[in-house]
Amino acid sequence: MKTSVIVNAVRDALAPTSVADARLLGHVGATADSCIRARIYSDWARGAMYEECVNSFRTHWDDAPDGGNGWGWQNEYWGKTMLCVAGAIAYTGDKALAQRALEKAHAFVREFQKPNGYLSTYAGEDFLRSNPDSEDARAQACFNVWGRKYTLWALVELHKATGDSECLTAAVKMADHLIAQLSRLGLTLAKTGAWHGISSMSILRPMLELHRLTGTDRYLALADEIVRDLSSESGGPEAILRDARREDKIAEWYPIPTFWAKAYETMSCLEGLADYYRLTGRKDILDGIVAYHGHLVREELNPMCGVGHFDHFVNAAARVNGMTELCDVTHWIRLNRELLLLTGETRYADLIEEAFLNAFLAGVFRGGRWGAHIVRSHGTRHLPAPAQTGMVHHQCCPDNMMRTFFDYSASQVARASDGALSVLLYTDGAATSGADRVEISGGYPWSDGPIVVKATLAADGKVRFRVPHWSATVQIDGQTITPRDGWVEMAGRAGVNSWSLRFDMSPRLANWNARAHDEVPDYTVTYMEWCTPDMVGLARVEPALLAFRGPLVLAKGRLAGTSRDETLFAMTRRAQDWRATLRQAPRTAANAGVVQPWTLTFERAGDTYDIPVADFASVSNVDDPANWFSLWF
Ligand SMILES: [Zn+2]
Numbered sequence: 001m002k003t004s005v006i007v008n009a010v011r012d013a014l015a016p017t018s019v020a021d022a023r024l025l026g027h028v029g030a031t032a033d034s035c036i037r038a039r040i041y042s043d044w045a046r047g048a049m050y051e052e053c054v055n056s057f058r059t060h061w062d063d064a065p066d067g068g069n070g071w072g073w074q075n076e077y078w079g080k081t082m083l084c085v086a087g088a089i090a091y092t093g094d095k096a097l098a099q100r101a102l103e104k105a106h107a108f109v110r111e112f113q114k115p116n117g118y119l120s121t122y123a124g125e126d127f128l129r130s131n132p133d134s135e136d137a138r139a140q141a142c143f144n145v146w147g148r149k150y151t152l153w154a155l156v157e158l159h160k161a162t163g164d165s166e167c168l169t170a171a172v173k174m175a176d177h178l179i180a181q182l183s184r185l186g187l188t189l190a191k192t193g194a195w196h197g198i199s200s201m202s203i204l205r206p207m208l209e210l211h212r213l214t215g216t217d218r219y220l221a222l223a224d225e226i227v228r229d230l231s232s233e234s235g236g237p238e239a240i241l242r243d244a245r246r247e248d249k250i251a252e253w254y255p256i257p258t259f260w261a262k263a264y265e266t267m268s269c270l271e272g273l274a275d276y277y278r279l280t281g282r283k284d285i286l287d288g289i290v291a292y293h294g295h296l297v298r299e300e301l302n303p304m305c306g307v308g309h310f311d312h313f314v315n316a317a318a319r320v321n322g323m324t325e326l327c328d329v330t331h332w333i334r335l336n337r338e339l340l341l342l343t344g345e346t347r348y349a350d351l352i353e354e355a356f357l358n359a360f361l362a363g364v365f366r367g368g369r370w371g372a373h374i375v376r377s378h379g380t381r382h383l384p385a386p387a388q389t390g391m392v393h394h395q396c397c398p399d400n401m402m403r404t405f406f407d408y409s410a411s412q413v414a415r416a417s418d419g420a421l422s423v424l425l426y427t428d429g430a431a432t433s434g435a436d437r438v439e440i441s442g443g444y445p446w447s448d449g450p451i452v453v454k455a456t457l458a459a460d461g462k463v464r465f466r467v468p469h470w471s472a473t474v475q476i477d478g479q480t481i482t483p484r485d486g487w488v489e490m491a492g493r494a495g496v497n498s499w500s501l502r503f504d505m506s507p508r509l510a511n512w513n514a515r516a517h518d519e520v521p522d523y524t525v526t527y528m529e530w531c532t533p534d535m536v537g538l539a540r541v542e543p544a545l546l547a548f549r550g551p552l553v554l555a556k557g558r559l560a561g562t563s564r565d566e567t568l569f570a571m572t573r574r575a576q577d578w579r580a581t582l583r584q585a586p587r588t589a590a591n592a593g594v595v596q597p598w599t600l601t602f603e604r605a606g607d608t609y610d611i612p613v614a615d616f617a618s619v620s621n622v623d624d625p626a627n628w629f630s631l632w633f
Pocket residue numbers: 325326327328373395396397398
């Protein structure tokens with residue numbers, strides 16, 4: 001296959017280090033390592049888990065007449081599993097893992113890809129359109145293209161991680177088959193799949209990768225068609241870039257928002273659109289993405305620092321019974337990463353950091369093998385990922401979650417377009433950018449000590465530090481500096497440089513949405529009782545105080561040593577009444593389960609309350625009906 005020389009029209013404002021050149025250390029690194037061990041290297045991962053996602057290509061339970069559980073989407077799991085494997089190959093540099101993965105991928109392609117290129121768990125090759133009115137459950141929703149997207153994308157990423165040509169050839173055959181099929185059936189992707197074509201159109205991102213890798217124009221032509229439909233002035237509900245200019249809330253765009261405004265699929269399309277802007281330089285596309293992103297920040301940020309409620313955009317910012325799908329956190333981080341790289345604006349790094357440290361880490365259960373489907377703000381436990389679509393070793397969200405560690409790791413350090421080495425994220429880690437190396441230590445954001453950034457530079461040059469939005473100034477080596485546009489800049493010398501950084505980590509209190517919240521939606525309660533019966537009666541209806549330390553959402557919880565009554569049923573506080581201080585608490589048996597225990601002290605005239613707290617992820621990343629936690633004070 002020929003080597004392509006496609007050049008992006010837009011140069012990223014920040015060029016990140018590759019996954020292979022960055023490492024997570026400290027607490028986050030240990031969490032990532034345990035996830036990789038459990039989901040890549042364990043006997044379970046290499047055996048039953050892998051075999052189950054392969055087997056779905058034999059049984060065709062998605063639409064087989066005898067099969068499965070009616071409508072399903074077993075189609076995505078091989079692709080999601082192997083996308084994580086491709087990332088792990090890059091992150092670990094493990095040649096033996098690469099070898100094993102390619103052997104598996106080659107055997108998979110040889111067994112299941114039809115001569116015409118079709119590769120799917122759906123027996124019905126031309127079953128592309130959902131029919132919600134059908135009496136046959138198998139016809140009511142169709143994820144045929146959505147699942148093929150994940151298989152194709154995994155093959156592309158395996159090629160990129162290893163240079164293997166057989167994976168790239170298989171991906172090309174899949175793409176060519178799809179294009180020929182749409183032409184033969186007279187369909188555009190907007191007319192296929194679930195959620196008004198949004199699920200199918202998210203194939204935009206891997207299609208652009210394939211265009212870059214092969215230089216083939218027909219993949220760009222398909223991308224052009226997708227973008228036309230996503231932005232068309234005369235289009236239907238799939239025209240999300242047109243609707244992004246609306247003044248009213250996303251939750252008001254559709255007659256049934258709980259059906260239409262699907263967060264994961266929509267953000268997957270926005271990520272592809274961002275890459276399309278990178279390739280083509282179409283400013284109207286970037287403007288549309290930024291406008292949509294503005295709706296999400298205003299309307300859909302939930303108290304765990306993800307977006308959406310459950311898995312939809314239904315005015316999450318006004319809901320106190322916070323729930324967020326882990327995949328939505330993964331893709332919210334991916335969307336912000338694209339905007340961060342394209343624009344260089346630090347606010348996107350702020351959102352990545354807060355989503356990762358709170359909503360994401362809360363959803364990765366200890367040990368790293370499994371995780372949450374829905375991360376909730378309070379109660380006994382998150383909604384654990386249930387065995388899904390007839391499978392027992394796979395679910396939508398745990399199958400996705402490892403990618404987020406790699407996306408985060410490769411966002412720690414970047415090279416600005418003016419050449420400045422830019423430090424973006426401050427949890428312990430190390431990264432190599434060109435001939436320069438950066439090491440970050442200090443235990444941020446749990447430690448009381450400074451962040452130490454050691455930069456070993458090949459030549460004199462500028463080093464830039466992102467200052468998070470909550471810290472008005474930063475102390476660098478004892479000198480207080482006010483950032484400009486979220487950055488401070490230092491002069492680096494060839495050789496080893498070391499800077500000591502202190503942000504303002506004093507606790508902050510915030511009222512959640514001043515407007516009264518009226519009710520908990522029925523479907524939220526239904527899902528609460530579905531697989532966490534211990535949550536009955538715990539849906540919260542009254543907004544209260546949120547407390548933060550730097551990027552961390554503070555929370556009460558059993559693992560931090562807070563009593564159940566104090567955690568779930570304490571008084572509701574309002575920010576204007578209280579002053580808060582935070583101090584490290586001594587380690588005891590009662591708080592041994594968290595990264596860093598603190599005592600949060602609330603004071604007002606005559607009243608003082610000491611409450612044991614920790615970060616939200618620490619108190620809630622276990623699947624135990626006997627646990628309790630809450631981020632509401
Ligand atoms: Zn999911």
